[in-house]
Amino acid sequence: MNPSMLSKIVLATMPYMPLKYNRRLEVVVGLILMAKDLWISDLQSGDMVEQEISIQGWVKRSRSSGKIIFLSLRDSTGNIQCVAKKDTLDEQKFADLKSALIESSLVITGTVKEDQRSGGNEISVSDVEIIGSVNPEAPFPITESAMAAADGGETEFLLDNRHLYLRTSRMTTMLKIRSSVFGAIHSYFRGLDFVEYQAPCFVAGAVEGGSTLFEVPYFGRKAYLTQSWQLYAEAAMPALERLYTIAPSFRAEKSRTRRHLTEFWHAEMEIAWGGNDDVMAHGEALVRHICATLLEERSAELESLGRDLEMIRRFAENPFPRIRYDEAVERLQALGVDIEWGDDLDYSKEKILTADFELPHFLTHYPKVAKPFYHRPDPEDDKYVLCHDLLAPEGYGEIIGGGERTWSEQEILERIDEEGTPREAYEFYIDVRRYGGVPHGGFGLGVDRVIAWLAGAEHIREVIPFPRDSRRVTP
RNA sequence: GCCGCUUUAGCUUAGCUGGUGGAGCGUGGGACUGUUAAUCCCAAGGUCACAGGUUCGAACCCUGUAAGCGGCGCCA
Structure with missing residues (x-):
């Protein structure tokens, strides 16, 4: 398969991705990098304040009231708080986001804001797409209490659930x-x-x-x-x-x-x-x-x-x-x-x-x-x-x-x-x-x-x- | 190969000398427009690892089995 074919296939299968070029790979192999190329660490660096972005990640934690949701999004580089308000987000999207359990994967679109209340930068959410949802009958098992019990060590439960513990x-x-x-x-x-x-x-x-x-x-x-x-x-x-x-x-x-x-x-x-x-x-x-x-x-x-x-x-x-x-x-x-x-x-x-x-x-x-x-x-x-x-x-x-x-x-x-x-x-x-x-x-x-x-x-x-x-x- | 310990709800645990198992988190429902492990109200969720025994009565005492954890020897 030649590189241009590969990138076309990727474009067709992942329409939600904001495609950008990865400079290094482009130079070395002449290939358009098709996967994620924006990271939470980029957003936290401060260079992207007031920019409109889309970013992929997983739910680390979520809190909500009737009209506002605070969701901590994580990826491999760090965490960032996303704030969604009922009056600025589609009603169905707001409900989707509210029901996204820990470790649901999603794509968040919004504006990067500097905000002291979140201790750094946060995302003001304008759109959201749930990619992989989590069944409420079988929520992510690595809970705060499981982690606290291990306290740096490892319990039998964490060893049995190693495949999930890796994400902590x-x-x-x-x-x-x-x-x-x-x-x-x-x-x-x-x-x-x-x-x-x-x-x-x-x-x-x-x-x-x-x-x-x-x-x-x-x-x-x-x-x-x-x-x-x-x-x-x-x-x-x-x-x-x-x-x-x-x-x-x-x-x-x-x-x-x-x-x-x-x-x-x-x-x-x-x-x-x-x-x-x-x-x-x-x-x-x-x-x-x-x-x-x-x-x-x-x-x-x-x-x-x-x-x-x-x-x-x-x-x-x-x-x-x-x-x-x-x-x-x-x-x-x-x-x-x-x-x-x-x-x-x-x-x-x-x-x-x-x-x-x-x-x-x-x-x-x-x-x-x-x-x-x-x-x-x-x-x-x-x-x-x-x-x-x-x-x-x-x-x-x-x-x-x-x-x-x-x-x-x-x-x-x-x-x-x-x-x-x-x-x-x-x-x-x-x-x-x-x-x-x-x-x-x-x-x-x-x-x-x-x-x-x-x-x-x-x-x-x-x-x-x-x-x-x-x-x-x-x- | 040897020694020690543990096993109670999805997770973490309380449960005194044996008398019908409680809580926090999580999940579901409800309230809340700035939360930081949010808070408040309600609900569901248990063959107390398994099998015997003792007892009027066992999560609790005894025996066995299983799984797991910690450590020693040996090594990186």
């Missing part, structure tokens, strides 16, 4: 912040000439411990959903040298915490010719870039969530401290925590360690016994591996895990045997090392965790549209 201002705000975080990750890596690279979701072997794999039937065989892009990225490392992805990873953990999802978005990177410190530098720079991007693009949204912008500025502008595992253990022991050298740092210990942190901290050089085979042992002391975790403050826990990879064939075989892992499952991974292996490394960042941390969400579920955990796959 809190969820919309979270999704806008989420979009900016994804954008920041792409702009960071692309700005440094990394290549975006995709790995399969169906895999044959585990990256992390095998117990957390989702098994799926695969034409009479068993396959698993990927836990990480890493092993496939290491295969492409000699080809691309700098690569990254943002993709879902799956973990069949029965965890029920504010930090866990079974399907989460994983930003991962891999670089050739680099070691633990190089990888860590990228992790820090990426997280600081995300913070700076949010300050630039989403300050209003963060403030509406009650976030302290100065705190996020602190994350953006200061280097992240680095401490070795040994030092962390000593600190914890000094605080009276029951921990021995060689124990992994579980969440309860992380929480104690990070309680006073004003910045994210890197924890490096874990004992070899606490980490899987692909971590490279430290040549200076092979009790340790060259790895790092980035711990976020405020109890949000680990947001990055990464490090240098075991890169020679001999070393990887030793580590696999030492762990008792069967070699067969990793044949391609080992083979990659037989042809010009080089030092390399990478990290994985839990995108949803970063968003939850920066947005101050009570639970990771609040920052993903349709959360998946061990007890919920619907809606």
Whole structure:
């Protein structure tokens, strides 16, 4: 279909639309943009006072008396109050508007007025068309009381009605912040000439411990959903040298915490010719870039969530401290925590360690016994591996895990045997090392965790549209 | 895998030591020309999650089941 045909069809099917040109799309693809091109944020900007406009949106709330209706209209950019008076609107239209329930969609025509009584601009309504009405026998179920009960968290009812909860201002705000975080990750890596690279979701072997794999039937065989892009990225490392992805990873953990999802978005990177410190530098720079991007693009949204912008500025502008595992253990022991050298740092210990942190901290050089085979042992002391975790403050826990990879064939075989892992499952991974292996490394960042941390969400579920955990796959 | 908690109207909830379940919001009807979660009047709406048990009598006590939520371990 050619572009002019498309716009004609649109013109024919949407006669109520005030058609305008979208300059950017017109220039890029020579296409007339046919959909909505006037937004509530435009009306609130103040540039359109006294102009006659038509605007599409949904009813956020409505109040009426016998002769006047106050209706708060919302779209994806904000809210504006519409005022309809019985003596200036057709009788039938007035009745239609009065009966429009919350989340009815409509097109309002009227004049933009500056009015202190509505705290900004409002629309003096001259015409209205209801597009999608709402049945009074089944009104929009997300009520004030449902929202108030959640008070920033989420109730069972809101989780069951997630498809409708998405329209509320809190969820919309979270999704806008989420979009900016994804954008920041792409702009960071692309700005440094990394290549975006995709790995399969169906895999044959585990990256992390095998117990957390989702098994799926695969034409009479068993396959698993990927836990990480890493092993496939290491295969492409000699080809691309700098690569990254943002993709879902799956973990069949029965965890029920504010930090866990079974399907989460994983930003991962891999670089050739680099070691633990190089990888860590990228992790820090990426997280600081995300913070700076949010300050630039989403300050209003963060403030509406009650976030302290100065705190996020602190994350953006200061280097992240680095401490070795040994030092962390000593600190914890000094605080009276029951921990021995060689124990992994579980969440309860992380929480104690990070309680006073004003910045994210890197924890490096874990004992070899606490980490899987692909971590490279430290040549200076092979009790340790060259790895790092980035711990976020405020109890949000680990947001990055990464490090240098075991890169020679001999070393990887030793580590696999030492762990008792069967070699067969990793044949391609080992083979990659037989042809010009080089030092390399990478990290994985839990995108949803970063968003939850920066947005101050009570639970990771609040920052993903349709959360998946061990007890919920619907809606 | 382990521990804890919850379930009363569409939503949010009150319901004391067991004695015929109340309210706010929402919905419907009515009043009101500047409301900000508008206000005022009226109405409809309940097998108290389900199944047993104890009791003269159970939303309430006991047992089981189900669904959900919170947390731990593990991890991003």
